[in-house]
Amino acid sequence: MTQDEQEEKSLEAPPPLLSPHLRPPLEHGCDAWWRWSQHHKSPEVRLYARTALFHPNWSHGTAAVRGSHDIRGGVHYWEVQVSQRLFGTAIMFGVCTASARLHADTFVSLVGEDENGWGLSHKGLVWHAGVWRRYTEPFRENKATTIGVLFDGERGTLGFYKDERWLGVAFSGLGDVAEALYPVVSSTAAKTELTLGTTRRGWAGLQDRARHALLSALAHPHLLYTLPLPPALRTYIEDDLPPSSANGKDVLIPTTTGLSRSS
Numbered sequence: 001m002t003q004d005e006q007e008e009k010s011l012e013a014p015p016p017l018l019s020p021h022l023r024p025p026l027e028h029g030c031d032a033w034w035r036w037s038q039h040h041k042s043p044e045v046r047l048y049a050r051t052a053l054f055h056p057n058w059s060h061g062t063a064a065v066r067g068s069h070d071i072r073g074g075v076h077y078w079e080v081q082v083s084q085r086l087f088g089t090a091i092m093f094g095v096c097t098a099s100a101r102l103h104a105d106t107f108v109s110l111v112g113e114d115e116n117g118w119g120l121s122h123k124g125l126v127w128h129a130g131v132w133r134r135y136t137e138p139f140r141e142n143k144a145t146t147i148g149v150l151f152d153g154e155r156g157t158l159g160f161y162k163d164e165r166w167l168g169v170a171f172s173g174l175g176d177v178a179e180a181l182y183p184v185v186s187s188t189a190a191k192t193e194l195t196l197g198t199t200r201r202g203w204a205g206l207q208d209r210a211r212h213a214l215l216s217a218l219a220h221p222h223l224l225y226t227l228p229l230p231p232a233l234r235t236y237i238e239d240d241l242p243p244s245s246a247n248g249k250d251v252l253i254p255t256t257t258g259l260s261r262s263s
Helices: 003-007 206-217 221-226 231-238
Strands: 036-041 045-048 051-054 062-067 075-082 091-096 117-121 125-128 131-134 145-152 157-162 165-171 182-187 192-201 252-255 258-261
Touching: 036 045, 045 062, 051 182, 062 091, 075 182, 091 145, 091 157, 117 165, 117 182, 125 165, 182 192, 206 221, 206 231, 221 231
Parallel strands: none
Antiparallel strands: 036 062, 045 051, 051 192, 062 182, 075 145, 075 192, 091 117, 091 182, 117 125, 125 131, 145 157, 157 165, 252 258
C-alpha cells in the first residue's frame, strides 16, 4: 500500500488542546538506563553512543531502531534530539511491540503501520493500525528540534512534547497491550541523526525508591558489591545500576571473589 493509499484511511480529528505541564515530566522520578538496541534495528541504522544515524549513504527505504528495555506497566519519559535533516516521507517517534518490523524497502510511516506500533510523524500525524489522524502542526523541515515522549503505562496513555511544549495525549488504551512495549524511532531521510537525550522513569514503589537512595549514597555504583547483602536483594539492586562506562577509564567489575578493575 502506498503512502497516499494509507492516508485515504485517515480518521480526521482536530488537534488536541494544548495543556502545558507546569513541571518537567517525572521531575521526582529517576534516570532510566535503557539505550538504542544494537540487536533490534534496521541494517540502515548505525549507532554511535546515544546517537542513531539513519541511511548513512543514501536512503532507499525506511529504517527504525527500538529501545533496549520493555517499558510496559511503568511511567517513562524520554527525549529525542533531531538533527537539521528533518524532511522526507516520515521521521517518527513512539512505541512498538517486538512484532513491529524495523525496516522496509519502501518509504512508509513505519511506526504505527499496523497494530504493533503507535507513532508520531514529523508531519504532525499520529499513526496506529495503519490509520492516521491530525495531531499537531507539521514540524518545520530542516530545523533541529527536540521531541519528548511521555508513556504512562499505569493509565495506558502516550503523549508528546515538542521543544518542551506539551502537545497532549495522542493514544490511550495501551494498558490493554499484552506484549512488551519499547521506545522506537524511524526515518526515511538520508543521514538523519536522532540522539537519545533525557531518559526518566517513575518510581515503581517504596522499595524502588529505597534502592535508588542506596545507590545514590555510594561513591561509586559498583561499591554495591562490597556490601554484605543477601543474594536476592543484591540482584534486585543491581538491576538499577547504570551501564558500565566505555570511555577507557578504570571500571570496577564484580567477580565471584569481589571486585577487579577493567583494563
